[in-house]
Amino acid sequence: VTPVRNPPTVATRRKTRKIHCGKVDVGGDAPISVQSMTTTLTANINATLQQIAQLTAAGCDIVRVAVPSQDDADALAAIAAKSQLPVVADIHFNPKYVFAAIEAGCAGVRVNPGNIKAFDDRIADIAKAATEHGTGLRIGINAGSLDKRLAGMYAKDPAGALVASALNEAKLFEDVGFRDFAISVKHHDPVIMVQAYRRLSEVCDYPLHLGVTEAGPAFQGTIKSATAFGALLAEGIGDTIRVSLSADPVQEVKVGVKILEAFNLRPRQFEIVSCPSCGRAQVDVYSLAEQVTEGLKDMTVPIRVAVMGCVVNGPGEAREADLGVASGNGKGQIIVKGKVIKTVPEDEIVATLIEEANRIAADFPDE
Numbered sequence: 363v364t365p366v367r368n369p370p371t372v373a374t375r376r377k378t379r380k381i382h383c384g385k386v387d388v389g390g391d392a393p394i395s396v397q398s399m400t401t402t403l404t405a406n407i408n409a410t411l412q413q414i415a416q417l418t419a420a421g422c423d424i425v426r427v428a429v430p431s432q433d434d435a436d437a438l439a440a441i442a443a444k445s446q447l448p449v450v451a452d453i454h455f456n457p458k459y460v461f462a463a464i465e466a467g468c469a470g471v472r473v474n475p476g477n478i479k480a481f482d483d484r485i486a487d488i489a490k491a492a493t494e495h496g497t498g499l500r501i502g503i504n505a506g507s508l509d510k511r512l513a514g515m516y517a518k519d520p521a522g523a524l525v526a527s528a529l530n531e532a533k534l535f536e537d538v539g540f541r542d543f544a545i546s547v548k549h550h551d552p553v554i555m556v557q558a559y560r561r562l563s564e565v566c567d568y569p570l571h572l573g574v575t576e577a578g579p580a581f582q583g584t585i586k587s588a589t590a591f592g593a594l595l596a597e598g599i600g601d602t603i604r605v606s607l608s609a610d611p612v613q614e615v616k617v618g619v620k621i622l623e624a625f626n627l628r629p630r631q632f633e634i635v636s637c638p639s640c641g642r643a644q645v646d647v648y649s650l651a652e653q654v655t656e657g658l659k660d661m662t663v664p665i666r667v668a669v670m671g672c673v674v675n676g677p678g679e680a681r682e683a684d685l686g687v688a689s690g691n692g693k694g695q696i697i698v699k700g701k702v703i704k705t706v707p708e709d710e711i712v713a714t715l716i717e718e719a720n721r722i723a724a725d726f727p728d729e
């Protein structure tokens with residue numbers, strides 16, 4: 363059996379306008395990108411660049427940095443010049459940092475109209491500066507900082523209020539001839555978030571940046587983000603994603619990458635297929651799966667390794683994978699490309715799988 367690689371995904375992407383975020387396109391036919399945000403003090407240029415390097419290695423496409431002070435704004439030019447990833451400046455409260463970020467050469471600026479006083483009066487100037495510098499914008503609407511004028515609507519229809527706020531701001535930019543922006547309408551509740559993005563996608567063709575905001579610690583936040591993004595991506599909605607976790611941003615990127623890989627929206631890398639174990643298991647499946655995952659965590663070649671606890675599904679799953687083990691009686695049958703190549707004692711299964719995986723990877727044709 364030849365495993366199917368990257369079969370069609372679950373939905374046709376909804377057609378959106380394409381905008382540029384430095385070297386990364388967002389929307390249109392551009393691949394769905396993964397974003398994250400640094401947690402360092404932006405003014406600490408070295409620490410910020412170091413974290414950006416870690417995010418790059420994890421598969422991040424676009425990075426956002428917070429700009430709460432003049433010191434942070436002053437650091438933007440150096441960060442934008444040295445970052446491997448396009449840098450988006452995240453601006454709340456003070457409109458002067460929007461102009462500073464554009465002039466510093468940031469690839470994008472996220473503005474939160476609900477948090478910038480008299481934002482609407484500055485739109486023509488912001489649009490002019492962004493156009494002159496080729497800077498993409500994101501109108502980032504958040505439930506927690508919604509325009510006060512929409513409070514009444516929000517109480518009755520939170521998703522509707524998020525959409526109304528986004529469209530109001532979009533209209534102001536459109537009125538001055540500026541359309542190079544993405545939109546986000548984030549909410550901490552995945553149900554409201556999904557409703558808001560669905561409704562927004564029906565009435566505009568701007569690229570959509572998906573996010574469940576304040577999604578929580580890693581376990582809860584991963585589930586909230588994966589379910590909400592999954593619902594939307596399955597309808598073709600979403601051009602760039604940010605998983606928000608109360609955890610290391612590298613973790614956010616890894617989760618975002620895996621969500622896209624799960625739907626074949628990004629080519630799959632190393633993948634482990636392992637059974638949940640049950641009363642039939644004749645080896646410690648959890649430990650085997652964990653050790654193999656750890657041993658192959660740096661594998662960049664898209665191979666699939668099956669770790670199965672017994673012979674019920676073991677040989678079948680192992681045959682569908684590039685490499686696998688079907689365990690039983692304290693031994694493991696090592697199966698490569700559908701053929702049993704050897705049988706090893708249980709304590710040699712992990713080392714043998716890692717060795718064989720590396721051998722297959724070395725022979726893997728370059729893309």
Ligand code: SF4
Pocket residue numbers: 637638639640641642643644670671672673674675676
């Ligand atoms: Fe149980 Fe075997 Fe299935 Fe694993 S492969 S869940 S041990 S029946």
